[in-house]
Amino acid sequence: MLESLRKRLAAHLREWIRERFDLALGEIPIEVPPQVEYGDLAFPVAFQLARKLRERTGPRPNPRALAEAIAASLPPTEEIARVEVAGAGYINVFLDRARLLLGLRQPEPPPEPSGEKIIVEHTSINPNKAAHIGHLRNAVLGDALVRLLRHSGARVEVHNYIDNTGVQVADVIVGFKYLEKKGRAEIEAIPGKFDHYCWDLYARVTAWYDEDPTALALRRQTLSEIEEGGNPTAELAEYVSMRVLNAQLDTVERLGIYYDVLPRESEILHLKFWDRAFELLKSAGLVTYETEGKNRGCWVMRLPSEGENSAPEEDGKVLVRSDGTVVYTAKDIAYHLWKLGRLDVDFSYRPFRRYSNGHTTWITTTEPTEEAHPEFGHGSAYLSVIGSEQTYLQKFVKEAVRALVPDPRVERSAHIAYEKVTLTPRACLELGIELSPEELERQQISMSGRRGLGVKADDLIAKLEEKALLEVRARHPELSDAEARHLAHQIAVGALRYFLLKYTRTTAIAFDFAEALSFEGETGPYIQYAVVRARSIFRKLQEAEIERRPLGPEHVAEINRLLNARDDLWTLLYFAARFEEFVRQACEGYEPAILAKYAFQLAQRFNNFYHGYHILSEGDPLKREVYLAITEAVCERLVRALDLLGIEVPERM
């Protein structure tokens, strides 16, 4: 309801200024004043207007006088108590506190379906090793975006791109075949977490290459066997990569993350996606065949020069190597063209995993299958959650797509870049990883799958669950083992997801065990706990059979007497009411951290209220009802915010 009020006020001001001054302002900025004394909404529009008028007519009008005139133009409505002009020309709007409280109890209207289908690609871990916390940041970020977009009314299709033909997979195969000399049957018999096994093997293979560079020949040979297909090596690679993929999906399932479809690079290759994209690029004149220079024999794409003075010597990006094979960026261009339905080829699909919640994840295949599948692709836009180190390459991909898909869908598509999770030297020591003297000097150390250097996602989740279980058992010894574990799991996921989402995307997370394992302070469990306590008030209320006195419009004057005297109650209520505003900001900026911070602050303010007011023992029925209404409004928004972050609220904590 606040969002619609803001829209109405902004529209009114724009219209009024347009009529009065014949001036078209773009966005009307709306602020929330820093102090409750300044009101609830502030319009600094008079400053902006004064400036525009000076530009046009010369003398600068007094912003204060303009503000007075603008303020007087606002039509009176039930929701607004009064309007004041303050300072040099702020227009401050004071809301009717009781009306807002009553209005908050109405459920928000569901967003209108936009009819758009947004394709979100995230996770995309090479299927040759276990996921580490850096991969988890990607998955958790992507999943939160999916939830936010769905909340705002979009249809979302979730992709997890599987690079099953790259060198990383080849490296593990080299490890099995030549380092361990294992046959297919032995590999299949490896027990336990297969992705963890491959994690170690991958690191050993990398170390082997360093020791004996001649072993690199095995990698080349293995890679070409995999790309060729139809031989035992390719079959082994298929087995290994799919088994690792399943293990990775087990890991993210622990966090409640699912995908609609798993497009595989092998199908991009075998189903001629690239051939088709290549034709389009060639006929659009975007790629050129180099006949001399260092890229001789390659097909190269150059970014369209942005100005006439850009360097003519740009190297461009090789898309097709001189041996005719295709680089990753080229395959990505083909994939993205397919996402927008621009390639007139399609994958075949088969179900890959069916989950107990009824969800089915499909995977691409070369052979058509009988089973009917949903329509994939043909998106209205795509979002790719990919590390910011790939920004340069993603620019090439977007430019290529932009040149071949001449419609606004490309402009709404984006590379969602995020910084990596790095390890502090202390975290490395705790992991038992040996560092070189110069690494010890550094503030942060990058995780590296090649070196086997990193915190495995499963291990961190296990540690969190273990710690949460101890806390739950200490507080609720009466619970069964299954119940206690369920609660511990929800708390662990809350801690982990919040930890990964509280940082903005541009911040490199310096991973620290103590911080990641904390359940106190700015953490997921802190917010969960606030909800659990709020809910227990309502449980106690029912048990005590206290008679309720429903609030209605007839109480407006009374409620206002209370709320106008108590700014602390009002600021809590008002902050809860601003939920949709923060959701919108998080959605528009693809920045779940905005919502995470909001949820924490709301929980913090609620805890403050909780300590200052004893609700159940309040003797005045009207006051008690107001306290309960505030608690309900806060609780409901906390639950929804957590849900958008992928965090559940435990029954007890």
Place this chain on the structure above:
RNA sequence: GCACCCGUAGCUCAGUUGGAUAGAGCGUCGGACUACGAAUCCGAAGGUCGCAGGUUCAAGUCCUGCCGGGUGCACCA
């Protein structure tokens, strides 16, 4: 060398398209459990917003230069 990201309290980070007195968490010190759950709350100490200019009624926020850190600039992905 060029491009992108970052530099805010001892540490880790927020700071909404430029707005009114720069905020949290952790850590430190001191307090609050015979009332709705202490995974909580209250209080204190802690800041030349990397440096220097510029634009503006208004700059942590925008522009330029410099310093410091990260990432990328492959016929890897």
